[in-house]
Amino acid sequence: MKLTFNKSQGFAVPEQLTAILNGELTNIDNAEPGIKGITFNFRDADYSAELGGFHPVEVRVVNSDNLWIFEYITDFSYQGAYPELVKDIDVCFLTGQIYTLYSGCLQGSSARELIDLFLSNFISYFEMDIFTVSVSFD
Numbered sequence: 001m002k003l004t005f006n007k008s009q010g011f012a013v014p015e016q017l018t019a020i021l022n023g024e025l026t027n028i029d030n031a032e033p034g035i036k037g038i039t040f041n042f043r044d045a046d047y048s049a050e051l052g053g054f055h056p057v058e059v060r061v062v063n064s065d066n067l068w069i070f071e072y073i074t075d076f077s078y079q080g081a082y083p084e085l086v087k088d089i090d091v092c093f094l095t096g097q098i099y100t101l102y103s104g105c106l107q108g109s110s111a112r113e114l115i116d117l118f119l120s121n122f123i124s125y126f127e128m129d130i131f132t133v134s135v136s137f138d
Contacts, residue, residue, distance in 0.1 A: 001025045001028065002022055002025070003018065003021060003022055003025065003038075003061065003068040004066075004067055004068060005018050005061075005067065005068050005069065005070075006064065006067040006068065006069045009069045009070060009093055010070075010093040010094070010096045011070075011091065011093055011096075011112075011115055013070060013119060014119055014120075014123060016123045017059075017119060017122075017123060020123065020126055021038075021040060021059065021061065024040060024133050024135055025038075025135070028135055032137070035063065035137045035138070036062060036063050036138055037060060037061065037062045037063065037071070037137070037138045038060070038061050038062075038068075038135060038136070038137055038138075039058060039059070039060045039135070039136045039137075039138075040058070040059040040060075040061075040133060040134075040135055041056065041057075041058050041133065041134045041135075041136075042056060042057045042058070042059070042122075042126065042131035042132075042133055043056045043131060043132050043133075043134070044056065044130050044131060044132075045132055048078070049078035049083030054125050054130045054131070055075045055076055055077050055088060056075075056076045056085065057073065057074065057075050057076070057122055057131075058072075058073070058074045058076070059072075059073050060072050060073075069093065069094075070091075070093040071092075071093060071094055072090060072091060072092050072093060072094075073090075073091045073093075073118075073119075073122075074087055074089070074090045074091070075087075075088045075089040075090075075118065075122075076088060077101070079101070086101065087099065087101065088100070088101045089101075089114065089118055091115055091118070098111040098114060098115060100114065
């Protein structure tokens with residue numbers, strides 16, 4: 001299964017990211033026709049509230065007229081006195097909103113700079129073979 005992306009959606013994403021997603025799908029042989037959405041979970045097995053590590057990231061894409069669009073990309077981190085995973089950075093492509101835990105919603109150049117840095121770092125971490133990836137379909 002190979003995803004063809006709609007390049008005119010809300011925020012541009014690097015070609016490397018779409019290549020990563022397509023690469024992960026080559027490892028899947030149980031994809032059925034008619035899939036409406038795919039969720040990719042990238043996890044660092046060593047990440048913990050006590051020791052830190054690389055934040056888990058979730059990427060969701062949905063099918064729209066035989067082209068795939070990004071729904072969201074979310075970075076999670078442990079927070080709080082009794083640590084639990086919360087959204088640290090959330091890029092919602094459908095609404096065009098960028099949220100960060102400490103700054104709230106961002107707009108304009110601040111939002112674009114955050115997305116660029118976040119995706120660049122994520123791609124670098126993936127290339128360092130940090131993550132275990134799981135894929136689910138609906």
